[in-house]
Amino acid sequence: MTVVYVDSVFVLNMLADYLLVYAAAQLAGARLRRLRFLLAALVGGAYAVAVFLPGLGWMSAPPVKLAAGVLMALVAFGGETRFLRLTLLLGLVSCGFAGCVLALGLAAGRGVPMQNGVFYTNVDMKVLLISAASAYLVLTVVFRASAHRSGAGGFMIPVTVGFASRSTALTALCDTGNTLRDPVTGRSVLVASAEKLQPLWPPELGSLLTPSALRTPTEVMERLASSSRDVARFRLLPYSAVGVESGLLLAVRADWASVNGKRRERLLLALSPTPVGDGCDALWGELEG
Structure with a gap:
């Protein structure tokens, strides 16, 4: 039986979601509305907790996950002229972050503790932070390098x-x-x-x-x-x-x-x-x- 502490789930996922939204905005050159990013991260943390609550297991279904991601994007980027592009970029950044977490966890020989696609209590905080920094760095370098190759800045x-x-x-x-x-x-x-x-x-x-x-x-x-x-x-x-x-x-x-x-x-x-x-x-x- 897996024991999950909802306060840890909330804090860890809120931090991860804030990093994801902030990274997507930085890469797109969007306005850095930090209060809205924090509200979006709170929505993500609340969703992560809800998945583990009795009777709410259905919220881990892929359509609900997608809806939660779109809701986060609306809170963070609603009103932006490039909302669709920002939403898609947020999804790509999330995939990149998840890949970095998985790769580092496997490299460390202990995997990544997840259930229904959500980080839970015994996530190694060091692995999480290194993964977030690595994903942000790699994506930033890739986007900025392609911009420089365009010959006219481009970002x-x-x-x-x-x-x-x-x-x-x-x-x-x-x-x-x-x-x-x-x-x-x-x-x-x-x-x-x-x-x-x-x-x-x-x-x-x-x-x-x-x-x-x-x-x-x-x-x-x-x-x-x-x-x-x-x-x-x-x-x-x-x-x-x-x-x-x-x-x-x-x-x-x-x-x-x-x-x-x-x-x-x-x-x-x-x-x-x-x-x-x-x-x-x-x-x-x-x-x-």
Whole structure:
């Protein structure tokens, strides 16, 4: 007879599920909503406990397991534009993690204690943590290596931008073809969709920095000069693109930005009047990570 301690089952599976959701978000370059990830992990831990409760053995059936996984994905990633892709990635990361756990357990000569696909009380915590770290490392290296081989970055990173007392989160594509640079510092310029930056502006700026208005950046600059006390933050940046005539983008200097977890002071943002790409809010001209 197998003795199972539900508190251990809950804690171990909650930790594993948090690592899985966090790893999937990191690999996809999604926003790191840690509170939602924690709630998703709590759902996973509660499901693991329910499987062992009297009369609930039916919850170990494959359709119920699949439904529990989708519920975790909804809690963690609901509202994301790439929800289906994130859900599939979460499944792949889970399979990779399970494979690492099994391989390390067999290598240690003692197997992995599981019942109905759930870790229970005598899981070696060291094996679990090493497995989680190994799975995360291997998957990160594989995804990042394929991105580098694409020749243009090709992977998403989280970006948060701060202006005055406001901030907004973006998803940026690492694109080494973006060679736009800050003429003052020489650093890369973050080219962002003007529509996605709307929550960043106070009312007096929001009415001026609309996507339609930014199609004529020189006119916007004139209006800023006559109506905004923050005009010193703004400048016009010349750009050129393949198959497109050269032009100007209005740029603004943010107070701060966090690019893939690295803080950058007074980063220059170029405001694009049109969307910058499929599934991303901004373009970043440096490879991160």
